[in-house]
Amino acid sequence: MTKGDGLRWKGIEYSVRENSRARRVILRVSSANRLDVVVPRRFNRRRLPEIFQAHRDWIQRELQKVQDQPSPAAPRQIELNAIGERWRVEYRGGIDVRIHVEEKTGNILAVARDAGDFEAIAADLTGWLHRKAHAHLAPWLRQVSLETGISFKKITVRGQATRWASCSKLQNISLNRSLLYLPPPLVRHVFLHELCHIKRLDHSPDFWRLLQDMEPNCRALETEVKQADRYVPSWVRMARPR
Numbered sequence: 454m455t456k457g458d459g460l461r462w463k464g465i466e467y468s469v470r471e472n473s474r475a476r477r478v479i480l481r482v483s484s485a486n487r488l489d490v491v492v493p494r495r496f497n498r499r500r501l502p503e504i505f506q507a508h509r510d511w512i513q514r515e516l517q518k519v520q521d522q523p524s525p526a527a528p529r530q531i532e533l534n535a536i537g538e539r540w541r542v543e544y545r546g547g548i549d550v551r552i553h554v555e556e557k558t559g560n561i562l563a564v565a566r567d568a569g570d571f572e573a574i575a576a577d578l579t580g581w582l583h584r585k586a587h588a589h590l591a592p593w594l595r596q597v598s599l600e601t602g603i604s605f606k607k608i609t610v611r612g613q614a615t616r617w618a619s620c621s622k623l624q625n626i627s628l629n630r631s632l633l634y635l636p637p638p639l640v641r642h643v644f645l646h647e648l649c650h651i652k653r654l655d656h657s658p659d660f661w662r663l664l665q666d667m668e669p670n671c672r673a674l675e676t677e678v679k680q681a682d683r684y685v686p687s688w689v690r691m692a693r694p695r
């Protein structure tokens with residue numbers, strides 16, 4: 454399922470949210486170098502490109518401002534809400550080591566890098582996050598699959614920019630490693646959503662009926678998941694995994 458809407462205009466990623474109190478379209482450039490758009494209720498979204506075009510100079514300036522900001526600091530703490538783990542990160546320098554991230558007792562994550570080496574740190578921690586996602590999210594999804602009686606073929610873990618998860622025609626499910634940051638009920642909801650896609654690949658009324666049977670509160674959870682990017686720290690979104 455998508456984070457927000459996963460839309461693009463001229464290569465710029467944007468998300469649209471409806472707010473019944475909004476009187477007009479509001480544009481904001483988020484720290485993740487994305488355009489957040491708030492529209493009034495029943496607004497015709499096909500008009501958006503025209504609005505973007507009218508404000509293109511402002512949009513470019515704001516995007517540039519975000520890009521010119523200094524790199525975020527290396528994280529000192531990592532909270533993986535999905536699995537209830539909190540790690541204190543310690544930077545210990547070091548060049549000639551093979552393993553750059555090590556889990557130590559007392560929930561200390563030892564990173565063999567200088568704290569200022571942001572890009573390398575972000576890449577290393579992303580690798581670690583990826584392994585954690587495999588180890589924890591994959592068995593969890595299998596368990597929910599057993600519970601619901603809906604089986605799938607394969608799980609892959611990725612770092613999608615605009616999706617929390619997806620399901621293919623071949624019945625393979627792909628999970629975003631950033632799900633580790635979300636509270637457990639939201640992760641479970643993403644799992645249920647994708648499992649329902651095994652039966653229905655679209656978002657038809659049949660799909661929603663199926664999901665609602667499993668999770669009566671599914672509409673509210675859906676809204677929460679669409680806004681769940683706020684649980685993911687900016688270094689995760691900026692990291693370029695190696």
Ligand SMILES: [Zn+2]
Nearest residue numbers: 454646650656
């Ligand atoms: Zn979906």
